[in-house]
Structures are given as structure tokens and as C-alpha cells.
Amino acid sequence: SSMHEITCEINHEYSVQCRREENEVYMPFSFIKKYFEVYGEIQVSEGDEKFEFSHSYSEVHVPPEVIRPDGIFMSFEHYNVEIRKRVKCITATEGVPVSTQWEASGHFYPIQIAQFGLSHYSKHLVEGKPTVTRLITGNDLDLDLWAYSSSKTTARSLFDRTRQSDVIQFKTSDSLSNTGLQYELKEKNNFAVTLDFKMISNGSVTASLKSDTYTFHIHYVFSNTLISCDGRNIFFGLGENRRGKWIHLARDVNMDLLKGLALKCSKHRKMKDLTFLGLSIRGQGWVDNVTLASAAHMDHFFDAANWFVNHQDSRGGWPIKVTRKLLSGVMELPPGWYSAMAQGQAMSTLVRAYLRSGSKVYLQAATDALKIFEISSAQGGVKARFANSYDWYEEYPTTPSSFVLNGFIFSLFGLYDLKQVAEGQALETVTRIYNEGIKSLKAMLLMYDSGTGTFYDLRHITVGIAPNRARWDYHTVHISQLLQLSRMEDDPLFMRTAKRWQDYMQGKWSTHN
Amino acid sequence: SSMHEITCEINHEYSVQCRREENEVYMPFSFIKKYFEVYGEIQVSEGDEKFEFSHSYSEVHVPPEVIRPDGIFMSFEHYNVEIRKRVKCITATEGVPVSTQWEASGHFYPIQIAQFGLSHYSKHLVEGKPTVTRLITGNDLDLDLWAYSSSKTTARSLFDRTRQSDVIQFKTSDSLSNTGLQYELKEKNNFAVTLDFKMISNGSVTASLKSDTYTFHIHYVFSNTLISCDGRNIFFGLGENRRGKWIHLARDVNMDLLKGLALKCSKHRKMKDLTFLGLSIRGQGWVDNVTLASAAHMDHFFDAANWFVNHQDSRGGWPIKVTRKLLSGVMELPPGWYSAMAQGQAMSTLVRAYLRSGSKVYLQAATDALKIFEISSAQGGVKARFANSYDWYEEYPTTPSSFVLNGFIFSLFGLYDLKQVAEGQALETVTRIYNEGIKSLKAMLLMYDSGTGTFYDLRHITVGIAPNRARWDYHTVHISQLLQLSRMEDDPLFMRTAKRWQDYMQGKWSTHN
């Protein structure tokens, strides 16, 4: 071929080395990738190589056809909240994630907690009932399968009147060097453990797992430590003050090991060929309903819902206790801010918990969460106004307003869910707030359309700076949200816009004049 | 080299043939150009070839450092309005362009007329006084240089009391086959002819030009024909009813030939090696001040300004008499609409005419042009409101509003010019209208920032459709306008935004999150 080198001068600024063959100039992908923010890689299959060029890296998850307040939440069955690096661990006190985002020491981030709950709820609906192995139901018969660490260990079945069920009473040494009452496993598929127990000594529950030939022990102990480690021992605190009370514990021990390894106490940190070797119970107390399952999604879901019930403040909100700097020096929120997205996601969680359990406690918490929507950002609430015309519920209620799109729409989803189940005054209030929000969204949606993608927020308009273009994974969230809105609202705007935004992901830009 | 072919699969949709050399993949520019809307060409200089890649094709014209109401308008010295294909010709009646845009039969488009005037005004300031050759001042001495076509032709100098000047009285045959009173030239540089004349017969003025060995005759005759042709004869109508009145005619005969050739009467249509062969005057009448010059910018400018004085309606506007379909079926304006841009550009023209001439007629017309700014689009005016909060002066006052950016800013420039010279109530009114506009612009400017370029209008927001991305030449107009605003208004927003919009022209996009 007549291929030869030619210098490409880029915008009279710098040069890259290209190739020329007859009338065609070939530009190196290393340049194209960086200059145009696109992606590509060589794929080899059956000896044939090809180069896969892709405009975007993210995929659109399609929400359910019918939006129900007890249905799958968006496409959250694809989410795995707790595996994210910024989740320190799932607490053993309340079973909710602790976030290290924006503050390394960790804090409870209501949005993350709701998404944790909603993802497990959605996974449960998609996956169906988990495979469950009962290790203890309370019968004497169960005990044949359990080993005693020493002759001092005792265990017997008795009827517990408060629980109205047979339970196992046990007594072993408290020492962690003791295996206590032990159930041996060689389990490679199921890592979800649930159990009910009450202890009156300084007892503990331990899960032992082998990863890549090394054995790790995860101890659930009566301390206030969130998570800690010592060599290949990992500790989760159940809370010091929880002795003498029945505790329902649901753990994904695989995830607990992952979070423990991330603390880097042990040189051996590979997660490989994981085997669940067994479970130990120590101390003096009672235990019932020990199960091993493929998943404990509904336990995790209710842990999240209960957290919202137990931590709602007098304004109906879940204040976020870390500083959030959306734009340094310009858009900052000191600790104690509320988020419309948190309020809305909590509603979606609580409404599902209400419909699943029938307990009005969840419905009341969801209804109380409405109040913050009517308080302006300036007064510590979440309501912003665009051009003094449109109400907007702020994920980050900064002044000047930030108008984050995805957070606003998530808040509308929460309002929508509550609207389906609310009655009387609450129904009136939620309908009004929801309708105002939808009106604003329809008027303002296209402000987020860049013609080649979307904007994450409207900081460019409110502050007069460069637009904050949404990276592709936020862009796909926008699209999923529009698809969901197209099922909630009878307006072709949402589907039409979703389709165009999908086109942008393949480089099909809006036309220029 | 180890260069070989590899198939590039684009977004799983289609394939293009690429080249691979070791770990680099080279993509053909023919693909890149179309996919990313960029430009490039091979340049060879001194035997070295290189490939010039450019993100955009347009250049930013920088406005003057100081904005004055009698100064250069923006960077309009670079404009050549009349050379555009959509300008049918410059009328010989009033000396203004006729537009064929949106209606092939032609109409007077006030924006085009103002830009014609402002460009000549600006060229005059940049170029300085033209080189002028006087062919007739009215003295007997002038006549020695003119040839007589026949013995029946007479010409003599006399004092004209109404003009208070010597003029030449002439009498020749009216026939176009007669050369009348003739001035021969072999002019290759100067094509601007001006003269004052009054005729009481069916006389004419003819300019003869040679282009590419063929001779063409441009006849200015007493008819209502705009422009017509017959072989290599081109006719411009002076207006039937203008006999017996002094006429000041200023023609760029080069441009007149160009427009005549565009009518396609002659097979020979090349503009090449143009020579101005001479000028003929026929009929019975008086003539004075015949000049040949490099340009007649101020004549053209005052022709435009006078057009605005003579065609302003009782509402102070210049209605546009053709249908404008900005967005078919959605944003349409039936004939008779006003344009804030037309009003504003007219103001910029009229204020300059006032300052140049001292004639209050121009100032009054500019002041009267304000009225339309206070009438809403719905009521036939030009004032739109964004989100019921911001006044916006519409280039195209459609319902729903279109919010065209460049037209709005041009209207602000007109208001600014008038504000510098208005007094009393007019000053109060123009200041209020201008300030409201600037307030809106500051609030809304960033809505036009796409992060990679700009939007031409806000149709995407008002109609809920794909954004109308501004092509690069509109983008550069936006930038020039921001540079001008940065000199008018003490707000760093304009310069900061202008700089970023310039960056977009080199592919330096705003960041994504």
C-alpha cells in the first residue's frame, strides 16, 4: 500500500502523527478517544479481530411496564449498593449501609439507605423466594447437626412464651477462642445468614469463611464498633446495649468479608473460591430461626425501612450530617441539610414497607416526610423556585439553587408512590406537591438537553459558569427516569425525549441550523 | 511497517475500514468528519504536506474596544450584505437591498436594509474617505471631457437657484441606442458612481462594463421595474414618477452587474477582468456632481437610514411583509410581523444618521421605534416573557416564543445606541426597556450554552423538541456579541462566557461530572 506518515495539525495548536493512503487520512484512535471522549477496544473472537468503537460506556436499564407502589423500583434490581467502595459496611446494629462519601469517618446517608432497601426489594421481586436451609427452628432435633466445643457447652430446646415458639437455650464460654455451638458447612453458593437470638452474657456469633486457602472469621459482638479487624478476624458491633433483647440479624457474610478485607488488616485480601465453613454461637442465651439462604433481600429491605421510621426527625426529615460541597465556595451545604431525593426515596421505601407489612407506622413516616417539600431551601427545606415560576425539589438545596435533575425526578417517584396509597388530607397534599413538580419538570426538562447529551444540573444558569455535563452513567439514569415518567404521565414529551437522549449515546446529535 | 486492515464497528450499528499498527488503531478522516462534524484538509507548502484538522470553520470578529453610537457597528466592516445570493439587487429607487429570502419575488427586509447601511457606515470609518474623481461639478470646463453622441446633443453650464450651484443642462435623444453625453473610462479599480440629476424627458443613465471580453450595459431608467435584463443589457428602475425631481443616485456598478448577471439573460456570466468602460447620460435635463469613487459607503448608509424614515408605520415599526416559518406548523408568522432585531438595527442605523447629519428626523424615527418593544408578541408586538419573569425582545415574535439569542442582543445594541443620545421621556423609556433586556440576558444567557457550542434559540424549551444547535457562524456571532456586551456592561459574565465559547470552537468542551 501507499500508506505513509503525515502530520495532523490540530486546531493550529498541536500535532499528532497520522497516516495517509491516497486521499484518505487516518487519525490515531488514542487522539480521537481523548479529543472526543469516546471509547474503543480491539476484540478478538475466533481469530478475527475487530475494533469496537462506542460513543458511550453506559447502558439504559428499562423500568417495569407498569409502575406500582409495591412494584420493582425503577430498575434497581440491577443495583448493588453495598458493594460500592464508598460503602464502609452494613452495620450489625440496624443493618444499613454506612457511607464514607464526603466524610471518611462514615455517616448514614438516607439516599444510600433507601437505595439499599429498594434494590433488595426489587431483587426479591425479580429473583423470587430465596433458597433457604433451616439450621435451627428450635426443636431438639436441630441440635444433632450442631457440634459442642467442650463438655461445658449445653444446649436444649424450650418453649419461649414471648416468641410463642420453640427456641434453643445455650450456654458456652464467651471466649472467641472457643467455637461454642458450631455448625459446619462447605457452602459455596449461599452466604445469607439470618438468626434470632438473645444473650445475657458477652456472647457472639461468628461466621468462618475460606478465601484463597486462608480462613477468615467474622465476629458479631456486643460492642459499638462499626467494623474493625485484627489479622484475619473481622468484628462487627451489634451495639453494647443490646444484651438481654431479642435481636434479628441478617447478614450477607460474603459482603461482610469483602468490607472486612477492605480494612487491610491481613496481607491476604483476595476474594477467591469462597467457602462458607460454618457458624458459631457463643455465650449464654437463646437462639431461634437460624437460616442459610441464597439471599435475605426482604430482611435488608425492612432494615432500611425501619431505619427511616427510627431516625425521622420532628420535621419529618432525615438530616444529612456531613458538609456537601457541590461547588466549592459557591454551593455548599453545612451539616444538617435535607435532600428532596432522600425524602422521596424514603417514601418509596416506606410505602413498599407499608404495603408489604400492612403496618401504618411506615405510611405515617412516608406522610410525615412530605412536610420538608413545602419548606424553601432558604428556610432549611428543599423547595427551590426557578425564575420565580416553578417549584423544584432539590437533591442539594443550595443557594443559589442547583436544580439537579435526577434527584428531583427521584423525589417525584417517591411522591408518586405515596400518592397511590395516601388518603384524606395527606392525599390532597401529596397530589398538590406532585402536580407542581410534574408541571415544573415538563417546563424545564429541555433545559437539560445539550443536543449531544444532558446536563446534570443547572448550575451554569444559576451561577453563570460552564455547564456541568452529565457523564454517561447519569445520562442513562436520566433516560431510565424518562421511560418511567412516560408510564406515569400521559404526555408524549417523556418518551420522545428519552428516545432522543438514547440517540445521543450513539453520537446522533440534534441537528444544527 | 506492520500496518494492516481492521474493521471498526461503530456503536454496533455499522462498520468502517480502519488500519492497525501495533497497539494503535487509525480511523479514516472521512468517517471522523461526518461523525463528529469537524473539518480538515491536506495542505502542501514548500513540498511538505500536512493535514490541518479544525473543529470549526468560522472566525470570531472582534468588535471595537469602545462602543460608541457613532462608531463602527460591531465588526460589520467585514460584512458584505449585497453580495449575498438572497439579495436580489440594490434598488435604484431608494438604494436599498431587496431580499428574496422566504419569498422569491422579493421584499424589503428591514434587518437586511439596516445591516446594509451599518456595514457601509462601518466600512467608511475603517477605510477612511474614498478616492474620488469628479466627472462633473457643473462648470463648463467639465464638458471638455465628455463626448457628444450626435450634433443634436447640447450641453451647457448654468446656475441652478434651488441647488445654489452650477449644473450642466443637457439635451440628447432618449433612445438607448444613442450614447448621449458620454464619458469614456478604462477603470479597473473604482466602480462607485454617484450623480445628481433631474430629467424632464424619458432619459436614462447607462454604465458600460467589460467582463471577460463581453460588454454589458447597465441602464438606470424611469420605470418601476426593480431589475431586468435583455441579452447583455441590464435595467434598473428609477421609478416612473421621479421625472422632474432631482435624484441623487449612488451605484456600485460592479455589484449591479453581478446582480444583473444573476438573472441569466446572457450566456456570458463570468465576472472577470472587469473594466468600467464609461458612463452615458441621455434625455433632457440637468446633471451635477458626477463622481467616480472607490466606494460610496456614506451614500449607501444614508439610503438605508432614509428608507427607515420613509417607511416607518404609525406604530413606529417596519412590518415584514412575508410569511416566516421558523418551525413549520408550530412557529409561523403571517405577513405584517415586526422584529425586535429590525427595530434595534434600525435604531443603530438611525442614531448614526442623526449624529452624522444632525437631523432630528432620524432621532425621532429611532425614538418612535421604541413603541413596538412594549407590545407583547401576542398583541402583534415583539415582547415575549420567559417563565413569566423575563422580558425578551423577539427577532421572530412567534407563539410559543422562540427566544432567538443573536436577534435579541442586536435589539439591545440598538437600544444601547439610542440610550446614548436620547433625552427626556425617550431616555427614560429606552433606559427602562434596555435595562429589562440586560437583566433577562444575564439570567438566561447560559441557557444557550450547550457545553460544546451554543443554541440558536430556545425552541427546545418552549416546544419540547430537539435543541436547535447554532452552526459555527452563528456561534461566532454570539461570541462577537458577548465581546461587545463586555464593553457595554460592567459584568464579567460576558467576557468569561465569550472565552469559554471560543474554547468550544477548538473542541475544548465544558467538563462532565
Ligand SMILES: [Ca+2]
Ligand atoms: Ca422456633
Ligand SMILES: [Ca+2]
Ligand atoms: Ca455644481
